[in-house]
Amino acid sequence: MTKTYPAVLRGGQIEWTGEKPPWTDRSDPISVDVLVQAPPSPESEVPSDEEKARREAYVRSLVAGFNFRTRDEEIWARQRVEALERLAALGGIKSIPDPVAWQREIRTDRPLPGRENDE
Numbered sequence: 001m002t003k004t005y006p007a008v009l010r011g012g013q014i015e016w017t018g019e020k021p022p023w024t025d026r027s028d029p030i031s032v033d034v035l036v037q038a039p040p041s042p043e044s045e046v047p048s049d050e051e052k053a054r055r056e057a058y059v060r061s062l063v064a065g066f067n068f069r070t071r072d073e074e075i076w077a078r079q080r081v082e083a084l085e086r087l088a089a090l091g092g093i094k095s096i097p098d099p100v101a102w103q104r105e106i107r108t109d110r111p112l113p114g115r116e117n118d119e
Contacts, residue, residue, distance in 0.1 A: 009036075017096075
């Protein structure tokens, strides 16, 4: 029987993104077949310098246009923006190869507070 385990291949190493196979702790070699899904083109992953500048200006305008209550609050907001910029520069969260699919997978409908089910 064949079972599929979601993973990404990075630098010659397999990184499991979901359930790990039970044999991953073994030290002896195991034969595997790898099915490669169409990888995105490198050009689509790396924004142009113009796009990077546009994004940076937009995010900075959000912070700059906000009236902070304290200096500490402003510093904290700028630190968050810088952390997000660094994360984006690294290519996002590596354990989430497809953010749209991830969001769709984890989002669940739930009853709204104070409303009864109409079923």
